[in-house]
Amino acid sequence: MRHAVRDWLGVYAPNGVVAVGLSGGADSSALTAAAVAEADAVDALVVDHGLQEGSAAVAAEAAAAALRLGCRSARVxxxxxxxxxxxxxAARRARYAALDGAREGLPVLLGHTLDDQAETVLLGLARGSGARSIQxxxxxxxxxxxxxxxxxRAVTRQLCAxxxxxxxxDPHNSRAEFTRVRLRTEVLPLLEEVLGGGVAAALARTAAQLRxxxxxxxxxxxNLLERARDGEGLAVEILATAVPALRKRAIRAWLLDGGAKALTDKHLRAVDALVTDWRGQGGVAVGGGSDGTRLVAGREHGTLILSLAEYEPR
Structure with missing residues (x-):
C-alpha cells in the first residue's frame, strides 16, 4: 500500500500535499493510512450521502479516525x-461534486482498487462502445x-486489520439490485472459477494496455483535428482521407468541444456517415442544446458544422 501511494505521489503530486476521499470503508481507510505515512500533508474529505439511518454518525467517526491517523484536517x-x-x-454525481468543491485545489485520492478496475472494465465491455469504454x-x-x-481489495482489508x-x-455493498454488487459477488467469482483464476488482474492489465x-x-x-479545422467546422475532404480509428476520434473530440452530451457509438457512426457515406441526409442530433433546442451535426458545402435547431419537447 505504501509503495503504491509513494509511487503515485512521485509522479502526480511531488509537493506531497493531497486530499483523500474517505468513506470509512476498508479501501478508503487503508488509503488514508498509507497516504498519511507517505505524503507531507493529507486532508480527509468525508461525504455523507444521507441515504441510510445513522449516516451522519458514520461520517463523523470516519472523520475522527482520519484525525487519529494523522490527517491535517477532516471535513464532513x-x-x-x-x-x-x-x-x-445520482450518489456518484453528488459525491464527486462535493469533493471537487471542497478540495481547495488539491488532487483527491480515491480508494479504487484493482478489483474495482476489473468491475469497471466488465461494465464497459457490456456497453459495447469500443476500446475507450474498457480502458x-x-x-x-x-x-x-x-x-x-x-x-x-484483500490487501486494503489486511492493512486495516x-x-x-x-x-x-456499507449495506449498499451487499444489495443485489446494484449491478456492480452482482459483478463483485457473482460474476467475477464465477469467471475466476471457470477460467482458473487471475481474471481480475488480467482485466486490469487489459485496461492499462488499452489506455x-x-x-x-x-x-x-x-493532429488530424487541427488539420481538418475550417473555422468552427471540419473539412470533410481531410477527414475522409483518414483511417476510421483516427477520424472517429477527431469527430468525437470536436463534438464534445462543441457541447455534445452523452455521446454514443450510434451518434458517432451517424456523424461519420456524413463524411464517408454522404447521400444528402439530414443532420444528427448529438445530445446537447437547451430547452427547446438541440445540438445538431450536419454537412454544408463540404464542411461538418454544429448548429442549434428548435424542436418541440414531448
Whole structure:
C-alpha cells in the first residue's frame, strides 16, 4: 500500500500535499493510512450521502479516525442525492461534486482498487462502445487520483486489520439490485472459477494496455483535428482521407468541444456517415442544446458544422 501511494505521489503530486476521499470503508481507510505515512500533508474529505439511518454518525467517526491517523484536517460534506439515472449514478454525481468543491485545489485520492478496475472494465465491455469504454479508470484524471489500481481489495482489508482499523461495512455493498454488487459477488467469482483464476488482474492489465494505445491514437487524432479545422467546422475532404480509428476520434473530440452530451457509438457512426457515406441526409442530433433546442451535426458545402435547431419537447 505504501509503495503504491509513494509511487503515485512521485509522479502526480511531488509537493506531497493531497486530499483523500474517505468513506470509512476498508479501501478508503487503508488509503488514508498509507497516504498519511507517505505524503507531507493529507486532508480527509468525508461525504455523507444521507441515504441510510445513522449516516451522519458514520461520517463523523470516519472523520475522527482520519484525525487519529494523522490527517491535517477532516471535513464532513453532507450532500443531497437526487436526479435521474438510478441511485448509484445520482450518489456518484453528488459525491464527486462535493469533493471537487471542497478540495481547495488539491488532487483527491480515491480508494479504487484493482478489483474495482476489473468491475469497471466488465461494465464497459457490456456497453459495447469500443476500446475507450474498457480502458477503465486512469491513475490520474485531474483532480482524481487512484494510487491503488494495482492493489487487490484483500490487501486494503489486511492493512486495516494490521493497524487496528475497523472499517464501516456499507449495506449498499451487499444489495443485489446494484449491478456492480452482482459483478463483485457473482460474476467475477464465477469467471475466476471457470477460467482458473487471475481474471481480475488480467482485466486490469487489459485496461492499462488499452489506455496506452488510446493515448497514442488520441494524440494522432488531435493532429488530424487541427488539420481538418475550417473555422468552427471540419473539412470533410481531410477527414475522409483518414483511417476510421483516427477520424472517429477527431469527430468525437470536436463534438464534445462543441457541447455534445452523452455521446454514443450510434451518434458517432451517424456523424461519420456524413463524411464517408454522404447521400444528402439530414443532420444528427448529438445530445446537447437547451430547452427547446438541440445540438445538431450536419454537412454544408463540404464542411461538418454544429448548429442549434428548435424542436418541440414531448
Amino acid at each position: 460534506l453532507a450532500v443531497r442525492v437526487s436526479g435521474g439515472g438510478g441511485l448509484e449514478a 477503465g479508470m486512469a491513475a490520474f484524471a485531474d483532480p482524481w487520483g487512484r494510487p491503488l489500481l494495482g492493489v487487490r 494490521d493497524i487496528g482499523l475497523v472499517p464501516h461495512e 496506452e494505445d488510446g493515448a497514442l491514437l488520441d494524440a494522432l487524432a488531435e
